Amino acid sequence: MTCQDFEELSGAYILGALTPEERQAAQEHLANCPECTLMLQQLQPVANLLPLTVPEVEPPAGHKERFLARLEQETPEPAQQPRQISQARKTSAKRRFPWRTALLSAAAIILVAALAAMTAWNFSLQQQVARLSTPTIQTTTYAVQGTTTQSSMQGNLTCYSKPQICSLQLHGLPPASGKQVYQGWLLHGKQPTSVGLLQVHNGVATVYFQGSLQDYDATAVSLEPGPAASKDAPKGPVVALGALNKATHSSS
Numbered sequence: 402m403t404c405q406d407f408e409e410l411s412g413a414y415i416l417g418a419l420t421p422e423e424r425q426a427a428q429e430h431l432a433n434c435p436e437c438t439l440m441l442q443q444l445q446p447v448a449n450l451l452p453l454t455v456p457e458v459e460p461p462a463g464h465k466e467r468f469l470a471r472l473e474q475e476t477p478e479p480a481q482q483p484r485q486i487s488q489a490r491k492t493s494a495k496r497r498f499p500w501r502t503a504l505l506s507a508a509a510i511i512l513v514a515a516l517a518a519m520t521a522w523n524f525s526l527q528q529q530v531a532r533l534s535t536p537t538i539q540t541t542t543y544a545v546q547g548t549t550t551q552s553s554m555q556g557n558l559t560c561y562s563k564p565q566i567c568s569l570q571l572h573g574l575p576p577a578s579g580k581q582v583y584q585g586w587l588l589h590g591k592q593p594t595s596v597g598l599l600q601v602h603n604g605v606a607t608v609y610f611q612g613s614l615q616d617y618d619a620t621a622v623s624l625e626p627g628p629a630a631s632k633d634a635p636k637g638p639v640v641a642l643g644a645l646n647k648a649t650h651s652s653s
Contacts, residue, residue, distance in 0.1 A: 402430040407437045415444055538563050540651045545571060545620060545643035554641055556606075558620045567614070569596065570607045571622060571641055577601075582627035585610075586635065588619040593634050619644050 407430050413419050414427050431438050539562035547554040556571035569585045577583060583599040585608045599606035599622065606622075620643045623635035631637075 402426045404430075404434060404437055407431070407434070408440070411437075411441060411444060415441070537652050541614075542649045542651075543620065543643050543645055543647065545569070545622070545641050547573070548639055548642050552640070556641065558614075558643055558645075560614055564611070565613060566609060566611055567596075568607060568609050569599070569620060569622070570605060571599065572605055574599075574601065574604075574606045574622075574640070577624065577627070580627040581637070582625050582630070583640075584623050584625045584630050584635065586621045586623065587614065587617040588621060589617050593621070595630055595632070598630050614645055617645055 407414075407427055410419060410423060410427060414424065419427065431441065541560045541562075543558040545556045545558055546552075552573070554571055554573035556569070558567060558569045560567040571583075574583060583601070583606055585596040585599055586593045587596055588594075594617075596610040597608045599608045621635070621639050622641040623631075623639045624637040625631050626636055
């Protein structure tokens with residue numbers, strides 16, 4: 402028996418509708434063919450669903466009697482060569498079970514529907530797991546304003562909980578001249594701590610740094626002589642300032 406032969410008989414094999422000779426040949430083929438064994442394992446769950454989807458149909462009255470009478474009228478066929486016997490057996494099997502093709506088609510339709518449902522269900526589960534496994538990120542934002550009434554600069558200091566990264570960003574800073582640079586600071590009382598130099602792109606100055614704001618009271622931006630950052634305290638004027646006692650909170 403070839404793989405094609407078994408594929409044609411697989412539906413009847415699952416339903417136990419093969420002759421003893423056909424079933425023995427199919428089992429011998431399965432013992433040496435992992436591909437057909439896998440196909441059979443995939444079709445078996447679908448076949449289990451068929452009784453739930455196909456209504457029972459009573460045979461017409463007198464069908465059994467006519468069938469038995471027809472068998473009595475048939476005469477045995479003469480002996481043929483082994484290959485011819487095998488071919489006749491296939492033809493006879495197809496004639497006795499014309500519904501095999503319909504069964505396989507129905508099984509394929511049910512299998513496709515089941516796979517589609519399982520795919521959709523798996524995708525839904527993945528989304529739920531992603532939502533459960535993604536930590537909630539808390540965002541805290543503080544307002545930063547220019548230190549003079551004539552200044553139009555404004556911005557904010559935004560800190561994220563996971564990971565602990567902060568962004569100090571200002572709009573409206575005038576361009577620094579020569580080697581001058583803008584430097585960011587955190588203030589604890591009168592003690593400043595540098596958070597780095599602000600990088601200016603398209604009129605927006607930004608510096609990113611890691612750490613917590615728990616021990617600080619304010620944030621500031623100063624205009625430093627440059628070109629390097631000042632080490633311990635601002636050497637130039639403080640141009641922007643923001644208190645850390647009023648914050649806006651959000652989560653995502």
